[in-house]
Amino acid sequence: MPPLIEFRQVAYQVSGRDILRGVNLTIEDHETLVLLGRSGSGKTTLLKMINRLLEPSQGTITFQGKALSDWDPIRLRRSIGYVIQDGGLFPHHTVEQNVGLVPRLENWAAEKTQARVKELLEAVGLAASTYASRYPRQLSGGEKQRVGIARALAADPVLLLLDEPFSALDPVTRFGMQKHFAELTKSFGKTAIFVTHDIREALMLGTRIAVLKDGQIELIVPPNEFSKAETPEAKAFLATLESGAHAGV
Amino acid sequence: MRASEIFEVSMEHLLLVGISVGVALAIATPLAILLLTRARLRRWTLAAVNVIQTIPSLALFGLLLPIPFIGGVGKQTAIIALVLYALLPIVRNMVVGILGVDAGVRESAVAMGMTGSQVLWQVEVPLAIPTILAGVRIATVSTIGTATIAAAIGGGGLGTFVFRGIASANMTTVLAGAIPAALLAIIADEVLEWLERRLSY
Numbered sequence: 001m002p003p004l005i006e007f008r009q010v011a012y013q014v015s016g017r018d019i020l021r022g023v024n025l026t027i028e029d030h031e032t033l034v035l036l037g038r039s040g041s042g043k044t045t046l047l048k049m050i051n052r053l054l055e056p057s058q059g060t061i062t063f064q065g066k067a068l069s070d071w072d073p074i075r076l077r078r079s080i081g082y083v084i085q086d087g088g089l090f091p092h093h094t095v096e097q098n099v100g101l102v103p104r105l106e107n108w109a110a111e112k113t114q115a116r117v118k119e120l121l122e123a124v125g126l127a128a129s130t131y132a133s134r135y136p137r138q139l140s141g142g143e144k145q146r147v148g149i150a151r152a153l154a155a156d157p158v159l160l161l162l163d164e165p166f167s168a169l170d171p172v173t174r175f176g177m178q179k180h181f182a183e184l185t186k187s188f189g190k191t192a193i194f195v196t197h198d199i200r201e202a203l204m205l206g207t208r209i210a211v212l213k214d215g216q217i218e219l220i221v222p223p224n225e226f227s228k229a230e231t232p233e234a235k236a237f238l239a240t241l242e243s244g245a246h247a248g249v
Numbered sequence: 250m251r252a253s254e255i256f257e258v259s260m261e262h263l264l265l266v267g268i269s270v271g272v273a274l275a276i277a278t279p280l281a282i283l284l285l286t287r288a289r290l291r292r293w294t295l296a297a298v299n300v301i302q303t304i305p306s307l308a309l310f311g312l313l314l315p316i317p318f319i320g321g322v323g324k325q326t327a328i329i330a331l332v333l334y335a336l337l338p339i340v341r342n343m344v345v346g347i348l349g350v351d352a353g354v355r356e357s358a359v360a361m362g363m364t365g366s367q368v369l370w371q372v373e374v375p376l377a378i379p380t381i382l383a384g385v386r387i388a389t390v391s392t393i394g395t396a397t398i399a400a401a402i403g404g405g406g407l408g409t410f411v412f413r414g415i416a417s418a419n420m421t422t423v424l425a426g427a428i429p430a431a432l433l434a435i436i437a438d439e440v441l442e443w444l445e446r447r448l449s450y
Contacts, residue, residue, distance in 0.1 A: 051360055078362035088357030092375050092450035102361055135450070151361075161360075 002065030004029050004159065004191055005050060010059035012045055012215075019045045020215045023059070032185055032192045034202040036237065037212035043195045046212070047161050050193065051080045064158075078102055081152025081160040081190075085167050087144040089136040095121070095147050096132040102155040120150040123188075125180060142173040149181070153188065160185070160192040166201065178204050199237040202226075211237070255410075259429045262406035265324065265399065266392045266433075269331035273339055273388060276332070281343035282369070291344060298337040306395045309333065310402045327396070327404025334395055335388040342384025346377030379449045386441035393434040397426060407433075 007025040011018065020042045027033055035043040048054040049061060052073045061068045063076065082088075089098050096117050103113040118128040124146040136144055145165055152160055166174045166181075182205055185192050196202055202209045203223045211218045213233040221229060227238065284291040304312070309330045314320045319329050350373050358372045374381075400408025410426030413419075 053356065053360060074362050074364055076362075077360055080360075082357060082360035084353055084357060086353050088353040088360075090354060090358070090372060090376075091351075105362060105367070 002062065003027060004064060006062045007046075008060050008062075010046075010049065010056045010061060012042075012049070012054065013057045018215050020056075023215075023217055025210065025217060025220075027191065027193065029191050030189055031207045032194060032205055034206035034209045035193065035195045035212055036197070036199060036202045036209055037233070038197060041212040042215040043212045044163055045215075047163055047193060047195050050159070050161060051077050051082060078106060078155060079157050079159070081154075081157040083145070083148045083152045083160070083162045083165045085164045087136070087148035087165075089144055089147060089151070091136050093135075094132065095126075095134050095136070095139070096128075098136070098147055099151045099154055101151060106155055108155075116154060117150075120153055121147075123153075123184065124150045126150075140173075141169050142177060145169065145177060146180075149184070153184075153190070158191065160190050162192060162194045164195055164197070167196070167198070174201075181205065199241060202237075255425055255429060258405075258407055258409060258426075259433065262393070262396060262408075262430065263433060265327065265331070265396050265404060265406050266389065266437075269328050269392055269396070270335050270339075270385065270389050272328065273332045273335035274385065277336055277339040277343060280336075281340050281347070284340070284344055285347060295337075295341060295344070298333075298340060301333050302337045306330070306334065306398050307401060310398065310404075314402060322403040324404055326402055327399035331392050331396055331399065335392050338384040338387040338391075339381075340384075342380050342387075343377070346380030346384075347373045349380065350376045376450070379445050382441060382445040382448065386438060386445065389437050389441060390434050393430060393437060397430050 003026045005025070005027040007023045010020060010023040010025075012020040023046065025046075035046060037043045045054060049056055049068075050063070052068055052071070055069075063071060068076070090101070093101070096114075099117045099120055100113045103116055108116070117132065121128040121131060126143065126146055131139075131143070131147075136147070139147065148165065152162075166177050169177060178201060184190075194201075194205055203226060206223050208220055208222055209226055210220045211229075211231065211234050218231045218233045219229060221234075226234065229235065229238065280294070284294055301309075310326065313326050313330055314322065320326055347369075354372065354376070355368065358368045363371065396404065396406050397408035397411055400406055400412050407426040407430045410422050411430075414422030414424075414426065
């Protein structure tokens with residue numbers, strides 16, 4: 001069986017400037033790959049290529065063995081969940097409408113959508129009876145991210161893409177969300193690609209960690225081998241742990 | 250001059266305004282959608298409608314008079330001039346409102362697999378409604394004022410009283426046109442502002 005996603009010599013330029021160079025990457029089912037890097041390292045660009053928000057300048061990417069350029073972008077995106085830093089919730093929709101978005105786009109029966117929304121809200125730790133009719137402005141930062149994750153999971157996607165989903169949260173809320181997310185991906189059996197600049201988060205959530213530096217992948221290792229990494233950027237991230245500095249901010 | 254006559258002319262005035270703003274909306278909507286993705290055309294078009302706005306209304310009515318087919322004395326010429334004036338605030342607010350929608354919200358709409366028209370009609374337009382309605386409100390209120398001048402080229406409406414009053418130096422007749430026009434403007438402003446608030450998320 002082909003890998004879920006494969007990058008082959010992928011590069012991306014914006015007005016002559018290299019954002020990504022020579023990226024080769026394989027992502028298998030049921031893993032959580034963390035893309036760790038500083039601001040501007042190209043991690044978000046890499047993520048956005050998978051659901052074709054951005055198209056590579058060179059190289060090819062395959063999803064389920066088929067080149068991304070051969071996928072209908074609408075079909076592709078509806079089978080991939082996407083969560084961003086501030087949740088990207090629709091402010092004019094209730095929590096229920098937000099979570100039920102993709103099922104509605106996919107013309108699910110109303111009762112099926114409703115049941116799914118309820119199930120997912122409970123799964124992310126929000127009581128449907130309390131939250132379903134609220135608007136995003138009536139939610140805390142952590143609650144918004146929970147709704148964002150529920151929305152991403154709604155139509156049972158094969159893959160989740162998460163772009164620093166917990167970065168804007170306070171440390172206590174963030175820690176709770178990280179633990180919850182780890183349980184959730186395990187119980188739903190989802191493959192996830194998770195972008196972060198927080199090494200603690202990377203070590204906690206990743207089954208593999210890819211370190212990005214200046215648009216290139218410096219190394220890919222499982223979290224238990226990360227402490228032995230010898231590459232400069234990995235060591236720079238490790239140093240933030242040793243000094244006790246908070247890597248997440 | 251009886252109250253019923255004032256009422257009748259007020260309704261005629263309102264019809265003139267309603268048709269003009271309605272036609273302006275019908276032109277502005279596709280125009281704004283066209284301009285959303287074309288930055289250069291957007292600058293030129295907004296500049297052009299801006300220039301139209303700076304032409305004094307009496308002069309614009311005068312300029313339209315000799316133009317074949319669209320010109321001539323009567324309601325049609327008046328409506329064309331009023332539509333041209335109403336276009337700017339409506340188009341501008343549509344474009345600004347839609348382009349001003351939060352980038353994260355737009356991006357996640359696309360990333361969820363919404364089509365271009367679903368993003369436009371289910372996300373961008375609903376979120377831009379307060380701004381769009383503010384444009385319609387400005388256009389309506391100013392059209393109610395400008396429409397009084399339309400009487401000069403046979404457009405009818407409350408301006409008829411104003412011009413008749415000026416010609417005969419009869420202040421009562423002037424006020425019979427001016428006061429209802431001011432009232433209409435205030436009422437339209439209030440109603441549209443209420444609607445704007447109702448439709449804000």
